[in-house]
Amino acid sequence: MDRTERILDLVALLLDAQAPVSWGEIREAFPDEYSGSQDAAERKFERDKAELLELGLPITWTPATDEHLEGYVIDKSAYYLPELALAPAELAVLYAAGSAVLTSGAFPGREDLAHALRKISFFADGQLPPPKVRLELSELTGSRELPARLEALWGAINAKKWVDLEYFSPFSAQVTHRRVDPYGLALRRGMWTLVGWCHLRGAVRSFHVHRVRALTVNASKPRSADFQLPAAFSLDEYVAAWPWQHRFHPPTEVTVELRGELAPLAASLFGVTAPVSNERSTFTLSVTDLEGLVGYVLSQGPDARLLAPESAVQALRAAATGVLDAHRSSP
Amino acid sequence: MSVQERLRRLLFLVPYVARNPGQKVAEVAAALGISSSQLLEELDLLTLVGRPPFQPDDFVDIYVDDDERVYVQLDQRLSAPPRLTAEEGVALAAAAALLKPASNDALRAALSKLEGVLPPHALERYRAMGRQLDVAEGGPDSLAELAQAVAERREVVLDYFAASRGQTEQRRVQPWELVSHRGQWYLSAFCLTRGGQRLFKLDRIAKLELTRTTFTPPAGATGAALPTSTATPVTVRFSRSRAPYVRERFGSAVRELPDGEVEVEVPGDSERWLTRWVLSFGGAARVTAPAAAIAQVERAARAVLEG
Numbered sequence A: 001m002d003r004t005e006r007i008l009d010l011v012a013l014l015l016d017a018q019a020p021v022s023w024g025e026i027r028e029a030f031p032d033e034y035s036g037s038q039d040a041a042e043r044k045f046e047r048d049k050a051e052l053l054e055l056g057l058p059i060t061w062t063p064a065t066d067e068h069l070e071g072y073v074i075d076k077s078a079y080y081l082p083e084l085a086l087a088p089a090e091l092a093v094l095y096a097a098g099s100a101v102l103t104s105g106a107f108p109g110r111e112d113l114a115h116a117l118r119k120i121s122f123f124a125d126g127q128l129p130p131p132k133v134r135l136e137l138s139e140l141t142g143s144r145e146l147p148a149r150l151e152a153l154w155g156a157i158n159a160k161k162w163v164d165l166e167y168f169s170p171f172s173a174q175v176t177h178r179r180v181d182p183y184g185l186a187l188r189r190g191m192w193t194l195v196g197w198c199h200l201r202g203a204v205r206s207f208h209v210h211r212v213r214a215l216t217v218n219a220s221k222p223r224s225a226d227f228q229l230p231a232a233f234s235l236d237e238y239v240a241a242w243p244w245q246h247r248f249h250p251p252t253e254v255t256v257e258l259r260g261e262l263a264p265l266a267a268s269l270f271g272v273t274a275p276v277s278n279e280r281s282t283f284t285l286s287v288t289d290l291e292g293l294v295g296y297v298l299s300q301g302p303d304a305r306l307l308a309p310e311s312a313v314q315a316l317r318a319a320a321t322g323v324l325d326a327h328r329s330s331p
Numbered sequence B: 001m002s003v004q005e006r007l008r009r010l011l012f013l014v015p016y017v018a019r020n021p022g023q024k025v026a027e028v029a030a031a032l033g034i035s036s037s038q039l040l041e042e043l044d045l046l047t048l049v050g051r052p053p054f055q056p057d058d059f060v061d062i063y064v065d066d067d068e069r070v071y072v073q074l075d076q077r078l079s080a081p082p083r084l085t086a087e088e089g090v091a092l093a094a095a096a097a098l099l100k101p102a103s104n105d106a107l108r109a110a111l112s113k114l115e116g117v118l119p120p121h122a123l124e125r126y127r128a129m130g131r132q133l134d135v136a137e138g139g140p141d142s143l144a145e146l147a148q149a150v151a152e153r154r155e156v157v158l159d160y161f162a163a164s165r166g167q168t169e170q171r172r173v174q175p176w177e178l179v180s181h182r183g184q185w186y187l188s189a190f191c192l193t194r195g196g197q198r199l200f201k202l203d204r205i206a207k208l209e210l211t212r213t214t215f216t217p218p219a220g221a222t223g224a225a226l227p228t229s230t231a232t233p234v235t236v237r238f239s240r241s242r243a244p245y246v247r248e249r250f251g252s253a254v255r256e257l258p259d260g261e262v263e264v265e266v267p268g269d270s271e272r273w274l275t276r277w278v279l280s281f282g283g284a285a286r287v288t289a290p291a292a293a294i295a296q297v298e299r300a301a302r303a304v305l306e307g
Helices: A001-014 A022-028 A040-055 A086-102 A110-120 A145-157 A260-270 A292-298 A310-326 B004-019 B027-034 B036-046 B087-100 B105-116 B119-129 B142-153 B240-253 B270-280 B291-305
Strands: A057-061 A071-074 A134-135 A161-171 A174-188 A191-196 A201-210 A214-219 A253-259 A280-287 A305-307 B061-064 B069-073 B155-163 B166-183 B184-191 B196-201 B204-212 B234-238 B262-267 B285-289
Touching: A001 A022, A001 A040, A001 A071, A001 B004, A022 A040, A022 A071, A022 B087, A040 B004, A040 B119, A086 A110, A086 A134, A086 B105, A086 B142, A110 A145, A110 A253, A110 A310, A110 B087, A134 A201, A145 A161, A145 A191, A145 A214, A161 B166, A174 A201, A201 A305, A253 A260, A260 A280, A280 A292, A280 B155, A292 A305, A292 A310, A292 B270, A310 B270, A310 B291, B004 B027, B004 B036, B027 B069, B036 B061, B061 B262, B069 B105, B087 B105, B087 B119, B087 B262, B105 B142, B142 B166, B166 B196, B234 B240, B240 B262, B240 B285, B270 B285, B270 B291, B285 B291
Parallel strands: A134 B166
Antiparallel strands: A057 A071, A161 A174, A161 A214, A174 A191, A191 A201, A253 A280, A253 A305, B061 B069, B155 B166, B155 B204, B166 B184, B184 B196, B234 B262, B234 B285
């Protein structure tokens, strides 16, 4: 008998049972399947049960009581998906978000997401309209491998298994071998970063997933965790959300001013709230990568300026002068 | 495919057909994201599934009729799919996070209902795993509202800053599609105020309101007006220090120059994007052709110095 078939038979048996099903009854029901020594048969059953538990099926063993003998049960109220009672707008927007990600080409957990979308729309009547949200996440070269790498990392993160990476650094143009306990994945500005414990460096490190040239997940004992996630771990502390947040030097306070059409855009352009008065907004940022900030502010054009400290103001001027010198048509 | 993945698929397939009796083979296959021939294989396996004592009525009875339609006669209590797993919940929540749920009631409500249907043991894992997938993108706040408007086909009133006119104007639009292109979100819509299809940049929308008026988008209404690459390409040269970054991003499209510098061609369709991009390198990137693009970057740098 095919293993999938046997496991589905078990589900059908447990879903139909009115009382706990004992191991003896299970063995009797599948004499050819759980044959051989008691030990071997039990191990085989445990492996089958593990598949179902990993799928989230609520199977438990319950001891004997006055009313029934000991055995296995599926808690039916916890098994069946209930109606989510999503309002049409709620379903539509959740579905749009999920579908946009599925078509984006590079997102971890795509199979999980596809199943989730099927389940949330299970009770919806009629076909859902094709969601009109498109997202491009795979623009970098080497992105052909990216979806598969993300999927493998997602599996390793969830099972808490270490991974071996061949990691390319564009600056040294060298590939190093790293063993990493994968803690999590973060998406920033269209790029995926893996954060984890690097065995080589003995510290938490971040890795751009598109720079991973080869990836192997520890295949031994897939059901036992290789590591634990530190209780206080937060991905956000290890990835820069903004260009001035790379941890290159100690934080300094830099004052930024936005004028004209940029004045009301502090939140979307800099992630801060700043009141607008006289068509200007002013705010300070904690900066650990001044060069990153300078490039970013410069790219916003003349309506974004640095006000303090003087060193930052000069850095911006120097960068603008650099651009001008590189493009000057007449001396 | 792993046994687990196949189990997950089959435990969904039976209830799906029970709820949608008489769908065509191709429709059911599409709903499961598999091919028709894969579906037929799965149906073959399911006919062998049953429970002890394996009498005729103890088997799943699922079949395809002469008209290629799929039915289930006996579902053996597979009447609804299993609840979401923690992984499925986290993947969905992460996708939703991309659309900025904090600024949209419908998306926020949907996520809290999602938590409500996770089995208790999965909920804990879902919360723990939420820390391990973080997509906090700096997307505009209007994303989720507009996604809802597109999905529900509701007309929207926008306060939009039109760069070409240098002022903010109110527009009433029929939103067709949201597209993220080169890190910039656009709304492709029919503008009722101007009477034509337009592309709106989301970061130029100052205020928006969903109306109760619905519309029917014309067939094939998509982002046909996305910036296309018909304009003359622009050549940009990078200093040695920036070359590794450029090689990584552009791969084989990079031209290596004798002095260690590198050169690439980028589409010349968006002046604004190009200028911003070149400026962000602070002198380490230099436009070498065409002359109009060089002049434009020069003007932008002067404007900064004179501002």
